[in-house]
Amino acid sequence: MITKKLIDQIEGEASVYFDLKDEKVDYASIAFPHFIGIENILEGKSVLDALVITPRVCGICGHAHLMACVRAIESAYKNANLPVTLSKKAEDIREFTLILEIIQNHFKWLYMTIIPQISKLSGSYQDQHPLKGAFAASLATKALAIFSGQWPHASYMIPGGITCDPTHVERLQALSHVEELITFFEKECAGIDIDSLLSFRSCKEIDALQSDIGDLEKNLALSKMHLKGFSHDNFLVLGKHDFSTQAKLKQMRVSNVDTRYIELDDAYSPDEKSYAKNATYNGMFYEVGPLSRLISSNYPLIKNMHRRFKDSTYTRVMARVFEIAVLLKQARTLVENLTLDEASFFAPSKIENLSSTGIGVVEAPRGSLIHKVIIQEGVIKKYEIITPTQWNLGSSPKNRLSPSQQAMQGQSVDDALFIFRSFDVCSVCTTH
């Protein structure tokens, strides 16, 4: 028998169809029923307009779209043998604002989605503070907007640099917001300073924390999430940043990545029309996102978690929380060391003369995000966006399950719904 569940309290809306055997999920398919068609909207427009249109794919990760877009255009310049120069200042500011968007996302997901759900699931009635997520997110976006002008939906990254020209007044203002956010995280969220948290070596240390994160860890364990939600144990990180390493990990064997092997095909959804697509690498599903990023870096705690609990929901959820600390520290370092004596922008050659193809890859809150563009005399001939949710929340027949389908396999409906949300679903990105 097929049971349908409408999922909200995610970004947008999705339906999951469960085929149950002995009250356990024998097969789950996923449908994303709403379609926007941003790629069609982009065709025929000046390619610079994509810097305004593509952030509007998503209200929570529009900044990542902006960066993927600007990288795609810059790569098109390079592919046409036209130089694009970026100052270190411009690169650092871009990185800083991208990181802060990821941080705001993780805070909202933690307080608005995961804690309320684990509280229900574990029966622990952990205190729920959804607006703590909003408060922390608003501090992050404040620091971000100092350079981008606003959040959401800024368009301050342009081929050749950034539009802003900050002074130390702005830099210090941003630093003070980041410091305030770090204090909030340490006091209100982690219950420990970030340096200590980042040097943790085992899950026991988290378990001992008297804090929201400590409670979350205990409730995940109480709900046996360290034994549930296993996926393929395949990870992919495509974006190039200081806070993560590009890599493909198949059962922990590391190899290099090449975006040429990425493919898209229509999602399989027998019970409802879905506009989603599945993203695969060399024909295989990989998990993208914070867990992948941290596995490809070297954090003792995450290594320990993965050794003990593999890619369980416990590991997936805790990795995302841990990434907040990693990124807060990175954001502080960036803004502390930012130098302002370089130009913000070096004008590349005229966009009207550009006929080329480009690809832009970044790490978005939920994982690797790719923009591809074909440009003819400055006008978009074709635009393609591959979002993280298309990797993690793909929907395929039973013989070839996506990471989230695999993770829900064999679980009760309630557990499966929690596992589903642990991937931080974004339907608006999926069916852009």
Next chain:
Amino acid sequence: MARISKEERKENIIIMALNLFSTQGFYSTTIPNIAEKVGMSVGNFYNYFTSKDLLAKELILYISDYLGNEIQKINESDLSTEEKTHAIVKMYFNMATKRPEMIEYFLRVYLSNREVFSENCEGMTCVSSFITEMMIFFDKGVSDGDLHNQDFFSAFGLFMGYLGGMVFLNGEKILPEPINDYEQSISKNIYNALKTRT
């Protein structure tokens, strides 16, 4: 006899000065020459204009306003862009025939003695009403889809340089026919050069 108002007297000075400057040149014309021509004392003249340079500036403003007003009438008419082009050419050639001193002053004094106009008359300050109306003409022509969208000065130079050249040839009595005979062909040339390229 009705009393002549101060404004009328001022206008009178401007007309006489235009005549003298454009025929005898800026430096050869003196204030006593002008005062004599208007029939007033040199002392009284200074009640109207405190210096020759200031008078020179007033004259160019006068011409610019005159041209600006004429082109504004054309801009505000229901004519098509092509008809407006013709109307501007016609107006300009008429002015060259009926008020040659104005065009002569513009070409021979204003453009040839820039040092006189360096103060208070920088850039386009003194010809602003004329330039503004030409801008309005070009802007409307482009937004109606009639004219090719290009740099303002490329278009302005083509239009006014051409007309100025013809008036110069006419003034030098080199043109075999009266200048008005060239009106049709020249406005056609200008429009063809400026129109949308397909």
Next chain:
Amino acid sequence: MIMNNPSQKISIMRSKLELKPRLLWLQGLTCNANAHSFFNLPNLEQLLNKFEILYHPSLGTEYSFEKISECDMVCDVLIFEGTFDPLLKRNNILMLNILTHYAHNAKHIIGLGSCASFGGMFKASSPQRNTGLIFNESLKEGPLLHLEEKVINLSGCPIHPQWLGFTLNMIVQNRPIAVDELHRPLELYSHLAHHGCTRNEYFEWKVDSKGFGLKEGCLFYGQGCRAPMTHSSCNKILWNEVSSKTRNGTPCFGCTEPDFPRTDLFSTKTNMSIPADVPLGVSKRSYLTMVGMAKTFSIKRLEGKLIDYKKTD
């Protein structure tokens, strides 16, 4: 729902003594940016506590969407975010039916963002059928036209959190909200985005920005800035309390106006070097006369860099 002021927990029960207005947040085709922008409101908790929130897409609320879609209750304030698509279904029920039911009973309807106000960015998804609640761009057309006197449009892509904060607080206080012909509150949309821009002096003296990435110069002449033609208070009530697009060198894209999104957003449309659009309400003749004057002056202070880090660092 349960909310928090970092550490304090307040449980909201609908007691008979304090009947709060019931608020319902529905979505058409949307990117959720208005919801996320609203989360940046500094006094969010205090404001939300003034309402009984029946449903919000990302906050845990009293009812599930399945329950809301049964349409057997009513709300006092209806917020609709996103473009209206007459074929859109949520939970397999036509959004038109859900929207009409709640709109009919609501005292106030808020079209949140440019999509809900005019069709906006996502109108292009299906341009033949998608509209805002009572406007299709600037034409009166939409599913709630018969209830237009109740509709307040908060245009913007996305809305500024304080614009919604203002509107909800005025509703709580039972104060009338005066609106313009596009149903936008006058107190938020009678300013232009230009008002309060830190580049104003460059606009006054017609000093163009020499390119992107500079503090100096005005973005109106070359970079496509629509601020002098756009109704919004972006430079009066700063974004995220700290900045605005134009202050940071990004041109205003005119996102609060019915014609958003326009095209060629990073360059100024000109006819023979003359701006095709001039500041609202100013005739082109007056504007060009003023430009002709201002351009003749050369003001050293406005031509150079404000700070040269090469010299100071």
